[in-house]
Amino acid sequence: MLNLTTSTNRQGYNFALQRAWDVLGKNMYQTPVKSSLSEARAKVSYRFFADIFDEDVKRFKGMGKTYRGYQIYAVDGSDLDLPASSDVLSAGYRGSLWSKEYETHYPKMHVVHAFDVMNGVVGVFKQSTKNSERALASEISSSFEKKSLTIYDRLFCGHPTFKAHIESESLFLIRATTEGQRLPFCVRDFLASDLVDQEVKWKPTKLRNSESLDVRLIKIRNPKTKEINVFVTNAPQKLFSRLELGKLYLKRWEIEGSFRDLVSTMKMDQWHSAKLNGILQEIYCLLWITNAVKMQMHRALEAEDPFDTAYVKSNFKMCICLVVDNVGLLFKRRPEKFFEIIDHWVRRTREKRRHHSRSYPRVVRSYGTGFSVDCKVLRSTRCS
Numbered sequence: 001m002l003n004l005t006t007s008t009n010r011q012g013y014n015f016a017l018q019r020a021w022d023v024l025g026k027n028m029y030q031t032p033v034k035s036s037l038s039e040a041r042a043k044v045s046y047r048f049f050a051d052i053f054d055e056d057v058k059r060f061k062g063m064g065k066t067y068r069g070y071q072i073y074a075v076d077g078s079d080l081d082l083p084a085s086s087d088v089l090s091a092g093y094r095g096s097l098w099s100k101e102y103e104t105h106y107p108k109m110h111v112v113h114a115f116d117v118m119n120g121v122v123g124v125f126k127q128s129t130k131n132s133e134r135a136l137a138s139e140i141s142s143s144f145e146k147k148s149l150t151i152y153d154r155l156f157c158g159h160p161t162f163k164a165h166i167e168s169e170s171l172f173l174i175r176a177t178t179e180g181q182r183l184p185f186c187v188r189d190f191l192a193s194d195l196v197d198q199e200v201k202w203k204p205t206k207l208r209n210s211e212s213l214d215v216r217l218i219k220i221r222n223p224k225t226k227e228i229n230v231f232v233t234n235a236p237q238k239l240f241s242r243l244e245l246g247k248l249y250l251k252r253w254e255i256e257g258s259f260r261d262l263v264s265t266m267k268m269d270q271w272h273s274a275k276l277n278g279i280l281q282e283i284y285c286l287l288w289i290t291n292a293v294k295m296q297m298h299r300a301l302e303a304e305d306p307f308d309t310a311y312v313k314s315n316f317k318m319c320i321c322l323v324v325d326n327v328g329l330l331f332k333r334r335p336e337k338f339f340e341i342i343d344h345w346v347r348r349t350r351e352k353r354r355h356h357s358r359s360y361p362r363v364v365r366s367y368g369t370g371f372s373v374d375c376k377v378l379r380s381t382r383c384s
Contacts, residue, residue: 001041001049002324005286009270013037016272023328041273046280053288057123060295064119070171071148072248073123074255075140075156077112077133078263085274089382092129093276102376109279112136114150115255119298121291122258125283138164146170149235151252157232162202162213166234173245176217176230187230190217197242202232220246262290265317293319296339297346315349 003016003023013034021031061071079096082088088107095104110131114124124143126136137156141164144150152161152174165172176187186200196219203212220229220242233245240248262268268286271279297314322345329338 001281001285002289002327004037004272005282006266006289006320006324008267009272012272019324023325024331025328038273041278041281042275044281046277046284049281049284049288053125053284053291056288056291056295057121060119060121060291064116064121064298066147067118067149067248069147071116071145072118072251073114073144073148073150074117074252075112075114075137075150075152076252076255076259077110077136077155078259079131080109080111080263080269081106082109082279083107083271083274084377087275088279091276094129094379094382095377096131097379098376101378101380103379103382105375105377110136112140113255113258114140114144115258117151117251117254120254120258120294121298122287125287127280127283134158134160137161141165141170141172142168144168144170149173149240149248151249153252159202159211159213162215162232162234166213171233171235171240173231173233173235173249175249176232178228178230186217190219190230191228195219197237218242218245220249261316262286266290266320289320289323293323293342296342299343310352310354312350313353314346314351318349319346 003019004013007015007019017031017034017037018028021028066072082093084095084105084107093107093109095107097103108131109127110129110133111125111127112133113122113126115121116123124140126140128136134156137152138160141150141161144165146169149171150165150173152172154175154177157174157176161172161174177183178187178191184202186202190198190200197216198218199214199216201212202215214234216233216235216237218231218233220231221227222229231245231249233240235245266286268283271282273279273282293316297316297319319342322342326338326341329335329341
């Protein structure tokens with residue numbers, strides 16, 4: 001499975017089997033056919049890989065870096081294109097709406113994950129058949145530690161997210177929307193005032209006064225665009241200053257790099273199975289191997305200032321390949337040699353880089369297979 005999930009679907013089962021047999025030192029001519037691997041995968045629940053992923057995350061939490069004793073997370077969501085197989089469709093996955101009658105041919109898996117920005121690992125991963133990123137984020141937030149601060153973009157700004165964190169006694173930092181006619185009155189008044197830090201009652205118009213929440217609004221000026229950004233938080237002033245929270249919000253961009261590593265670099269959405277169980281196997285197996293490599297990279301790198309724009313990073317894809325190619329050493333009970341190889345190349349491939357070095361305007365690009373007018377189906381044909 002490690003060889004399968006770290007390769008593209010064009011390389012396929014035969015490629016993964018050949019690499020696995022070669023790593024284990026087995027006879028090349030006795031390599032099983034790909035149908036044997038397919039049958040074996042069907043007997044294993046994806047929960048096997050999900051449990052390994054969860055256990056590794058729990059084990060690493062006590063060893064990873066924190067910021068003044070607080071775990072710093074960034075939460076965001078995305079969509080993954082799935083094969084339009086009967087097994088996927090029967091599980092309730094559907095394409096994006098094109099009109100009242102049509103939807104995209106490829107079903108979408110809506111995912112939300114929490115990224116530990118101080119250590120570069122995925123902490124929590126949730127997926128759903130429905131486009132409900134806010135609901136998934138609220139579900140994730142209830143599992144965060146009390147001494148944690150979670151960073152969100154504007155999509156998640158709202159009463160449900162605030163309430164979930166306040167009830168779990170964890171902290172949040174969310175960029176607020178500052179345009180439109182449905183802005184809460186507290187945001188409008190704050191924008192119109194000269195204040196830069198204020199505690200207010202957050203009450204959307206449809207809620208009763210008894211359901212209002214005590215939150216803190218802060219203003220931060222973007223040094224490049226001179227734009228005023230408003231953030232909502234429940235972090236008290238005596239714990240995190242306004243400027244400190246502004247610097248912490250810049251760490252949210254780390255989760256965009258996480259999506260890039262998973263989808264663009266590791267080709268997460270290039271599936272080797274048309275069944276939902278097989279797809280989830282590949283997701284959690286890839287999350288586990290990605291986290292395992294980044295944990296090892298974290299151990300090998302020196303501590304750095306979280307607000308420093310200069311940082312050091314090793315060659316992530318090369319380290320992934322080294323782990324897969326040398327995993328046979330673990331089966332031969334030679335873990336010292338295995339970690340020696342990984343540690344050597346983590347240090348050997350380190351390069352100095354710099355955050356926020358872009359001097360050109362940001363360009364929003366689309367990801368996934370895209371949508372063509374010819375690539376649509378009637379919704380009625382997919383209703384169960």
